[in-house]
Every structure is written in structure tokens, then in C-alpha cells.
Amino acid sequence: MKKLITNRRTFIKSSAAGAAILAAPAYLRSTAARASGTVNVWTYANFIPDDFKAEFEKETGIQVNVRLVDDQGKQFNLLAAEAPNPTADIVTVAGHRFLQFIESDLLSPLDTDRLSNWGNINPIYSESDWSTINGNKWGAPILSGAEVLAYNTEVVSEDEVKSWDVMFADKYKGQTAYIIQDMMSVMMLYLGYDGNMVEYKDDPEKAAQIVKETRDLLIENKDMVRKFYDSGAEVQQMFVNQDIVLAHAWNGPIASLIADGFPVAMTIPKEGSYGFVYTLNVTNNGPNTDNAYKLLDALLAKPEIGAQMTKASGFISTYKGADQHLTELERKASSFTEEELAGLQFFRAEANDMKYKLLDPAVEEIKAA
Known part of the structure; x- marks a missing residue:
């Protein structure tokens, strides 16, 4: 039996149980992090499927450097310490933590026009009240808890x-x-x-x-x-x-x-009820912004990818049709009907x-x- 701690204040911190923050590898501490053939992602364990990562690297020639994080507060402190020239191109922020990152100028407003696959996200997640701040989108919703x-x-x-x-x-x-x-x-x-x-x-x-x-x-x-x-x-x-x-x-x-x-x-x-959403966010002044958008758009390309993320992480996919790529048991464990989702609001x-x-x-x- 998995032991999942779910107090609202600790759920964010413990949701990637077992993942440890990794010591910054050499490429994150050097100018090599700004090479055009890389994209540096800070995210939770299993949020970027291994098969997807390998395929993306093969097709684009862009190396995806993943640094695991296990806590929103630690991620904020790490990113703030590197400002205004972060080594990260993409970070993973829970929607109700946006304000802290935005007010510290750590995130760049998300240019959804650069994401041809933005429409593959269920609007319940992408267009909810929490998702727009100061007239801008700030992250691509990928996974949710409720x-x-x-x-x-x-x-x-x-x-x-x-x-x-x-x-x-x-x-x-x-x-x-x-x-x-x-x-x-x-x-x-x-x-x-x-x-x-x-x-x-x-x-x-x-x-x-x-x-x-x-x-x-x-x-x-x-x-x-x-x-x-x-x-x-x-x-x-x-x-x-x-x-x-x-x-x-x-x-x-x-x-x-x-x-x-x-x-x-x-x-x-x-x-109704409440939930939170994990989003992938483009950092302010990151070294490889073009590659960051290429990675985000590729992640949003197919519902199968959303299903892979759900299977690996245990969270609910935000992608339209992701449930069609899950077994009946997996659907029962990780998806809701449109009627149910209509009542889901998000923490602010x-x-x-x-x-x-x-x-x-x-x-x-x-x-x-």
C-alpha cells in the first residue's frame, strides 16, 4: 500500500515522494547551459516520460537536461538565487504558487501563440480563473490533483x-x-x-x-x-x-x-470541490527559450503523452482524450467525467x-x- 501524505499544505511537497533534489550537474553550473542544442528543465520525478524524452532528443537534436525537484519552496529559492540569469529554461510551478514566482520576476508570460498544440489542453484547466494573472497566461497545465x-x-x-x-x-x-x-x-x-x-x-x-x-x-x-x-x-x-x-x-x-x-x-x-494544477513554465531570461517552447509544444502534441504522464506520476492528466489511452482500471483511478470536472475549482x-x-x-x- 502506498503511503501518500495528503494534508493540503504538505501535499505539494510530498506528491513526488522519493524524489530527491539532485546536486546541480556541471552543465548547470557552466556556460554550456546556454548552448542552443539544450533545454534545461526543473521538474518532479516522472513528469517528463522517458520514452518521450528520448524521442524528442532523437527528432530535434535538442538535449533535455532534467533536474529533479521535490518542493515548491526549494525550487523558488533556487530560481531566485540564480536571477536574473537562471540556468533553468522550464520550471514546474503549482498554479496557486504563481503569484510568488511572478512577483519575483522569475517567470516569463507564456506566449500561447508559440504553442500550436495549446488547444489540446482541456479548457477546464487552461482557462480557469487561476490560470490568468495580470492578463497573461503563465504556465502550461499538465497534471492535476483534486x-x-x-x-x-x-x-x-x-x-x-x-x-x-x-x-x-x-x-x-x-x-x-x-x-x-x-x-x-x-x-x-x-x-x-x-x-x-x-x-x-x-x-x-x-x-x-x-x-x-x-x-x-x-x-x-x-x-x-x-x-x-x-x-x-x-x-x-x-x-x-x-x-x-x-x-x-x-x-x-x-x-x-x-x-x-x-x-x-x-x-x-x-x-464542486477544489484541486491544484501543476504547470510547466518558461523562466524569465532563460538561456534556451526557443528550445523551451519546442519542448512544451511537443509535450502537448498527443493525448498519449498525457496518458504516459498520468501512468508515471499518478496525477490526473489535463489533456483532452488522455483517458482514452488508459485501461479501465487506470481511468477509474485517474480521470473524471466532464460533468464532474465542471465542478472542480482551483486553489488560489x-x-x-x-x-x-x-x-x-x-x-x-x-x-x-
Whole structure:
């Protein structure tokens, strides 16, 4: 059983578990990094499939130098230390971290006119509100993670999980679980509010009222919950032990259960949920910008490539039609219908300081109630 840690704040850091930041090889420390026949990519393990890399190098003569990263903060610090002349041409930034990189002038606005295959990305990912900042696109979405409603298919019906209401159904009392802080954002959405709290950034009283209403909802239904959990391994074990039949969870641990043949499925209910997107970004003043665009366009060329990325990484492909190149079991573990995806919103960071000042005490109050 894979042990995937899925607390929202640590999910980004741990999603490429086992990948270590590599010491900078010689070519990244020398002027050779600016040779026209190379492109330097900082990314997570398995995000650029080996077969694709070999084919691209053979067809173009461009050498793809991959440096593995395992943490958004470390990547930011490394790139900031090299500014204004980075060795990296492409970096991998989660959409809700864009502002930090953009405000530090580390990324170049993405010229989508140079990407003939841009239209191969599902617009749910490429055209969502998080993807455009200051009138510009800043990255090519490649993979996504989402908060889902997971359920035991031998006990809970597909019709029952069309709404988050099922988490509060008397028939499943004591058989549900969730991560409180992550659930708070989803429940704000369930109640009709902006779980990112960007809408209330200039209205702290409204923000406080919404958090209080959400807190009270979870306190009122606290007796429905078997356990407030912290890690993906915990929710996996609870499903396996049949301690629970319903859970709010990140898709990664549930995908692992599905792949292992356990009778569990996941969905995004009609009220929606939240997720994040990994994007490939062109650095500001990178040494091989032309080659960076050639690599990005090649990566976006075929849905088969998106499927390869999903198989290797475990994340959800953003490519149109990628699911058609997955087995039935792989589709169950890593894809959603268009109807489900229509309810998926994405984390944004603009109001995070205010949001977590309100959420953190509310979480403790729910635990103590």
C-alpha cells in the first residue's frame, strides 16, 4: 500500500515522494547551459516520460537536461538565487504558487501563440480563473490533483454521492472521515461561498462570518465522523478495515486503492470541490527559450503523452482524450467525467493569510467541540 501524505499544505511537497533534489550537474553550473542544442528543465520525478524524452532528443537534436525537484519552496529559492540569469529554461510551478514566482520576476508570460498544440489542453484547466494573472497566461497545465468524495462501492451507491449531503446522512453515521482543514474549504463551497476567500479579501467581517457558519456546520455533524485523519495512509487503512465507507480525500490515496483492486471509487459532487494544477513554465531570461517552447509544444502534441504522464506520476492528466489511452482500471483511478470536472475549482493564494488566520482556530474549535 502506498503511503501518500495528503494534508493540503504538505501535499505539494510530498506528491513526488522519493524524489530527491539532485546536486546541480556541471552543465548547470557552466556556460554550456546556454548552448542552443539544450533545454534545461526543473521538474518532479516522472513528469517528463522517458520514452518521450528520448524521442524528442532523437527528432530535434535538442538535449533535455532534467533536474529533479521535490518542493515548491526549494525550487523558488533556487530560481531566485540564480536571477536574473537562471540556468533553468522550464520550471514546474503549482498554479496557486504563481503569484510568488511572478512577483519575483522569475517567470516569463507564456506566449500561447508559440504553442500550436495549446488547444489540446482541456479548457477546464487552461482557462480557469487561476490560470490568468495580470492578463497573461503563465504556465502550461499538465497534471492535476483534486479533493474528492471517496466511497465504498459495495455499500454506497453512485447516486448517493452526487452531493456532499451524503457525508451527513444518518445511515452512514460513524462511517465517514475527512481532513478538517481541507474539508472546511470544500464545505464553504458546499454552502455557496468562495472557499479560496478571494471574494472576501476586502471584507474580513464577511470572511469571519462564513468561516463561523462552516465551523458550526461541521460541529453540528461531528457525531457523523468516525475520524478526523491527517494522512493518506490513514484513510486507505480505514477503507481497507471497513471502518469507513465514505471520506473526503485527495485523489492520490484513493487512486492507489483503486489500482490495488479495492472496491472504492471517487467523484466530484455537484456542489464542486477544489484541486491544484501543476504547470510547466518558461523562466524569465532563460538561456534556451526557443528550445523551451519546442519542448512544451511537443509535450502537448498527443493525448498519449498525457496518458504516459498520468501512468508515471499518478496525477490526473489535463489533456483532452488522455483517458482514452488508459485501461479501465487506470481511468477509474485517474480521470473524471466532464460533468464532474465542471465542478472542480482551483486553489488560489491571494487571500491565504486572512483565510488561515480564520481557519486554523476554527479547526481547533471543531476538534474540541
